[in-house]
Amino acid sequence: MAEEQKPSESKGVDGLKLCHLGQEVVVPAGERLVTQGESPEFFYVIQSGRVKVFRETADGIRTDLTELAGGAYFGEVALVTGQPRTASVEAMEESRLIKVSKEEFDHLLDHNPQLARHIIHQLSQWLISGDRRLESEVVHQVKLRQISWFDYVLMIGLSIILALVVNIYNDNRIPLVHDWGVKYDIPEISLMQAQELYKKNQAIVVDARKSAFYKQEHIKGASNLPLILFDLMYPLFQFTVEQTPGAKDKTIIVYGGTFSRRFDLELGRLLKQKGMQHVVALKDYSGWAHALPIEGQEPKEAASLPLGLPGYVEWLPVGIFLLILIPPIRRSPYLAIVGRIILGFIFISFALSKIMRPAVFALNVVDYGMMPSWGVNLWALVLPWAELVVGLFLILGIRTRAAATLIAGMNIIFIVGLVDAIFHHLPINCGCVGEVGEPVNWWKVTKNAGMLVMCIQIFLYDRFLVLDRGGFILRDRKI
Amino acid sequence: MKKEFWKLAAILGLVMVCLALGGCGESRAPFAGKYRSVEPFAGKSFVDLDLKGDGKGTWTHAGKSTEFTWMVNEGRIWIYTKSGAILIVTPGNGGNLLSADMSADWHPGCPPGSCVNFRRVPEGG
Numbered sequence A: 001m002a003e004e005q006k007p008s009e010s011k012g013v014d015g016l017k018l019c020h021l022g023q024e025v026v027v028p029a030g031e032r033l034v035t036q037g038e039s040p041e042f043f044y045v046i047q048s049g050r051v052k053v054f055r056e057t058a059d060g061i062r063t064d065l066t067e068l069a070g071g072a073y074f075g076e077v078a079l080v081t082g083q084p085r086t087a088s089v090e091a092m093e094e095s096r097l098i099k100v101s102k103e104e105f106d107h108l109l110d111h112n113p114q115l116a117r118h119i120i121h122q123l124s125q126w127l128i129s130g131d132r133r134l135e136s137e138v139v140h141q142v143k144l145r146q147i148s149w150f151d152y153v154l155m156i157g158l159s160i161i162l163a164l165v166v167n168i169y170n171d172n173r174i175p176l177v178h179d180w181g182v183k184y185d186i187p188e189i190s191l192m193q194a195q196e197l198y199k200k201n202q203a204i205v206v207d208a209r210k211s212a213f214y215k216q217e218h219i220k221g222a223s224n225l226p227l228i229l230f231d232l233m234y235p236l237f238q239f240t241v242e243q244t245p246g247a248k249d250k251t252i253i254v255y256g257g258t259f260s261r262r263f264d265l266e267l268g269r270l271l272k273q274k275g276m277q278h279v280v281a282l283k284d285y286s287g288w289a290h291a292l293p294i295e296g297q298e299p300k301e302a303a304s305l306p307l308g309l310p311g312y313v314e315w316l317p318v319g320i321f322l323l324i325l326i327p328p329i330r331r332s333p334y335l336a337i338v339g340r341i342i343l344g345f346i347f348i349s350f351a352l353s354k355i356m357r358p359a360v361f362a363l364n365v366v367d368y369g370m371m372p373s374w375g376v377n378l379w380a381l382v383l384p385w386a387e388l389v390v391g392l393f394l395i396l397g398i399r400t401r402a403a404a405t406l407i408a409g410m411n412i413i414f415i416v417g418l419v420d421a422i423f424h425h426l427p428i429n430c431g432c433v434g435e436v437g438e439p440v441n442w443w444k445v446t447k448n449a450g451m452l453v454m455c456i457q458i459f460l461y462d463r464f465l466v467l468d469r470g471g472f473i474l475r476d477r478k479i
Numbered sequence B: 001m002k003k004e005f006w007k008l009a010a011i012l013g014l015v016m017v018c019l020a021l022g023g024c025g026e027s028r029a030p031f032a033g034k035y036r037s038v039e040p041f042a043g044k045s046f047v048d049l050d051l052k053g054d055g056k057g058t059w060t061h062a063g064k065s066t067e068f069t070w071m072v073n074e075g076r077i078w079i080y081t082k083s084g085a086i087l088i089v090t091p092g093n094g095g096n097l098l099s100a101d102m103s104a105d106w107h108p109g110c111p112p113g114s115c116v117n118f119r120r121v122p123e124g125g
Helices: A007-013 A076-081 A102-111 A113-145 A149-169 A191-199 A211-216 A227-243 A263-273 A309-313 A315-324 A333-355 A358-368 A373-396 A400-423 A442-461 B002-022
Strands: A023-027 A032-034 A042-048 A050-056 A062-069 A088-091 A095-101 A203-207 A251-255 A279-282 A466-468 A471-473 B033-037 B047-051 B056-061 B064-073 B076-081 B086-092 B097-101 B115-120
Touching: A042 A102, A076 A102, A076 A113, A095 A102, A102 A113, A149 A373, A149 A400, A191 A203, A191 A251, A227 A263, A227 B056, A227 B064, A227 B076, A251 A263, A263 A279, A309 A315, A309 A333, A315 A333, A315 A442, A333 A358, A333 A373, A333 A400, A333 A442, A358 A373, A358 A400, A373 A400, A400 A442, B047 B115
Parallel strands: A203 A251, A251 A279
Antiparallel strands: A023 A095, A032 A088, A042 A095, A050 A062, A050 A088, A466 A471, B033 B047, B033 B115, B047 B056, B056 B064, B064 B076, B076 B086, B086 B097, B097 B115
16 A cells, blocks of 8 residues: 555656745755645645655554655645645655746646646556555554454363363362262252251251351351361260260251252262261251251351552552543543553452462352352363453453453352352452452452452553454554 | 464563572571470370471370471461461571461461461480
C-alpha cells in the first residue's frame, strides 16, 4: 500500500515543465511545511531531502501516511479541491523544495495537460490505496473485537493439558476423580434407626469432618476424628473408644458426609480396615442436624492467614472502580492495560500457590460444599492452571477479551461461593491461595466484585498493547 | 501464530522454573532432625517425628509410620499430609521444642486440647 507512494514512483515530475516556477526554499529538519486543516496556499516539489506525511486526530493519535523524497511533490490535493489541508507534512532532514503559489499552480494546470494527467493519475492511485487501507483497518478492527470459540478452546485446553501432565510428575499428585470406582461397603441406617440407637445409648457417634465444622455444630456427645488426619489421630480415637464402657457392643455411627465428599463413608471404611466392628453411616447424610440433638459454638470467623502482597493488590480493582464512574476514564484503553496487569498479577500469584499442592486446594473446594464429589479433584487440578494461563494471556496481550471473560466467569463463581458460605456461616477461609487464606466475609466479596468490574472494562475497551490476529498493536500504529 | 506460540512457551518455561524454586521455601536445615513427643500420645507410646533434610518426614506411633512432606514458612514448620491436611508446627527454644497444632485449622498458635509437643532427640541418642 505504502509502496505505491514510494518517492521513486513520483519521478513523473521530471519533464513536466515545472522549472522556472515558484521559489526555491530550504527547510531544516523538523520544520512543518503543511499543517492539517489549514487553508491551502502552495504546492511543493521536493528537489532534495525527505519529508513525512501524516495525519493527527483531535486526541493526538498520529498515523504516518508516507515519506517523500527528491522528485516527489505534495500539496496538490487541497489546491485542486479547495478544501483545507488533509494531512500535515514535516521535513525529516534538511530539504530543498520549490514552492509554487495557487495562482501559478492553476496556470500550470491550464497549460500543462501532461501535469494535469499526472496529478489525476496520482490522485486516483491515492483513492485506490486509501480504499485498501480502509478495508484493511476495518478488517483489523473487526478481528480485534472478535472472540472465537478457538480462544476458549486454546486457553481451557492448554490449562487441562498442563494440569494433567504436571499432575503425573507431581509428588503431591491426586487422582482425577476422588475414590473413583471404590465401593465403601458400609451399611447405612435411617435417621430413625440412628435416633433409636442414640436414645438407648447403644451408639458411639463419630464426626468425620474438619475440626472447625465439628466445633461449630455436631451431634451431642459425638467425638471428632477428621478424615484428613486419620493416620495421625486414629490412635487417640482408638484410646477413647477403649475407655468407653461397653464399647464392644455399641454401634459406631459415622457422619459428616457432604455433597462434595462422603467423609462419613470413607471414615467408615478406614475404621473397618482397622478392625472395628459394627460401623454404619447415615443414609440421609445431611439430615442429622434436624434428627438428633446437637451442640456447638456460635459461628465465628475461621482461622486464616493474610495473603500478603496479592491480598493488597486485590484492593486496586476496587479503588479503580471509583475511577470507572468517570466516563472518559471508563473508556480509556490505558485503564484496560492497568487492569490487565493487576488481574494478571493476582491470578498468577494465586495460581502458583495452588498448583503444586492440589490436595490442599481440593479440600478448600470441598469446604464450600457446592461441587459434586466427582468434580472436586478435576476442578482443583484445572482451575489453578486456568488462572495461570488467563493471567499470562492478559499480561502478554494475547486474546485479552476472551481471557477477561474467563476471569469474569471465575469471579462470578467465586462470588456465588463466598455469598453462599457467608449465609450458611461456614467456618472456612476463602481458599483462594493454597496454603493460606483470608476470611470469608463481605470485604472478600467486594474485592471479587471489583475484579469483575475490571474484567468488563477490559472486555469493552482494551485495544492497545495486544497481540491479535492482525499483529501487535501499539499506541501509535503505522499504516 | 508461530511467534505467539514461542512467546507463550518461553513464559510457561519461566513459570515452571518459578514453581520449582517457589516450592523450596526457607531453609529446612535448622529444624531437620528427630523429635519425640514430650508425653505419650493417646495413652499409648510416644510419637516419633522424623524431619528429613530433603523435605520428607515420618510420624511414627505405636509402630506405624505415616509419611508426609514439610517445609519452613515464616519460621514455622508446615506439614502436608497426603490427604491434603496442613499441620502448623511452631518451633521454640531454638528449634529444640516443637508444638504441633493437630486441629489442622491453620491456627498460627497451638490451641489447647489439640496440641502435641515434641522435644529434639540428640543425635545418636
